[in-house]
Amino acid sequence: MDLHGGNIYRLYREGKKDILDYSSNINPLGVPELFKNIVTANFNVLEKYPDPEYIDLRKSIANYNNLDINNIFVGNGATEVLFKYMQSLKPKKALIIAPSFAEYTRALESIDCEIVYYKLLPEKNFSLNVEEFTKNIPQCDLVILCNPNNPTGTFLPLETIKRLNNILKVKKIKFFIDEAFIEFIKDWQEMTATNLKDPNIFIMRALTKFFAVPGLRLGYGIYFDEELKPNLDKKTEPWSVNSFADIAGQVMLKDEKYITETEAWIEKEKKWFYEQCNAIHKIKAYKTNTNFILLKLLANTSEEVREKMLEYDILIRDASNFVGLDNQYIRLAIKDRENNTKVIEALNEVVR
């Protein structure tokens, strides 16, 4: 399996240590202290099976999103939510708005679904023109959008999502929206597609990025289609969310201190990091709404830059294998100022 996110484990096995991982978009504030303290005092939760209905967990997620517990489906990471949704819906043909997260393709392939891509264009800064898109949309069962989009960092406002969804509904096309990165957007509560409460839309979320816990495995789906529930239940294995992830969903989403600090950090840092990248000669940076940034290399290849950055012990994401991109593109995470400065300095040397 050749996976996104750089597979830092292969580097470890090659003897590389102390790698600064800019290929994976994780909040640099790290695992929240409050969560660590609660886990340390509650190891005995592991001695019971998790609640098979995950009532407290789903309540906590519902509160965080101002929704009802019945709108919430939990899974072993966003990945399980994605796979289970696809297995429940069983689309025959799906359209992915690209470039985007590679797991959509894998999930659709696992159910033998035909896949078409609608490619966003670099010359339009990877923005989506709804009118043009919907005019050319082929007959299909499902459209998949990542918003904010990984790897481009673009974001469609709620008004646009609503307009797009209304057109899809007329064409009887379901709408899957991946909002794994939405909490990095200021006032995201007003921008999320959950506000539409539309049965046509399924929204995927995760604690992974914002709360810096990709190793913990907690994702969730938000849905308003009552007919979906029995299908999701049938496809779902019991106890798929582990007890520590169960605790995390009850503790982290209420951790105001961590949330406020993260919001302050990302607002400042995404602006600074974009400006620094753009100031580098021979690089075009795409404006980002979230905690990573897509860069176009004007005089180097992505392989070359990836290799050379490794000499500085920095791992970046060669973005050439995203559908719709090529070996002119790399993606960088945005982290704390100290490390961001190191990365900018190294990049300046490398593309010189």
Added chain:
Amino acid sequence: MDLHGGNIYRLYREGKKDILDYSSNINPLGVPELFKNIVTANFNVLEKYPDPEYIDLRKSIANYNNLDINNIFVGNGATEVLFKYMQSLKPKKALIIAPSFAEYTRALESIDCEIVYYKLLPEKNFSLNVEEFTKNIPQCDLVILCNPNNPTGTFLPLETIKRLNNILKVKKIKFFIDEAFIEFIKDWQEMTATNLKDPNIFIMRALTKFFAVPGLRLGYGIYFDEELKPNLDKKTEPWSVNSFADIAGQVMLKDEKYITETEAWIEKEKKWFYEQCNAIHKIKAYKTNTNFILLKLLANTSEEVREKMLEYDILIRDASNFVGLDNQYIRLAIKDRENNTKVIEALNEVVR
């Protein structure tokens, strides 16, 4: 979802606290201290995605079982291993040797497989007669056996497994063996079906019971059929084992102190508990090879005993919904002497 193991969470929600849970068969020694210490010092593992190939984890499991890393498939609890195996094999018709663990049925239903049951008989102490069984076996693709068997506590020695497998091979029937409880058997290393290294056999294991971590979610499959691997890989979602479970599989399986203490406890306690149960008038106890025991009530119903035991704050497993059993059966976990004594005393009162 009405699940085995008693669903203690419903009792909690009804306001019942401090329940002694004898419905769930978990090692009373609890979460190993060594694991707690390592997790507490390594929360930052959560900040990375797990190794998608789980190399170190699979190596550790392979060492523990004297096998090669390529024989090991890891999953989010034994449940995921079970579901993924069924999705990969896609049997049209399967035979379950019953009474047994209810998840086999759920896993087979999820792939719309026809299910037949071969019922072991109480008058024969739920033992399996291989000759009689194989004489009457219908045409099918797969036989499922739990060994030691949940809930009967019976165990088939390796010689019998080998004989049975040889007959199944001739009939081109695959053999799935659930060994989730095998480590509670003395010298299990000599008794496990892995010794046969036969491509016809798939063995399921878990850390859940022996290491007291049902909340952690780590199971694994052992297989010798090279053709199975690409199918398992295609069905498997990346990062399905969380980072703490990944650590557990590397730490617990080498925790000699915990393993030795557990072996000493179970050898002593299963004998004592069986004798105590059998001494109760109006109960027949079935001899057990593992850390739970099946009891036949000679003068009460299982619902009645379950309700009355709850008045003593003890939750037991009403075993009436196992295929092949009825409301004369209950199952009890075996725990430490202090609690076992309480349970025996309460049971004595209840069935009087």
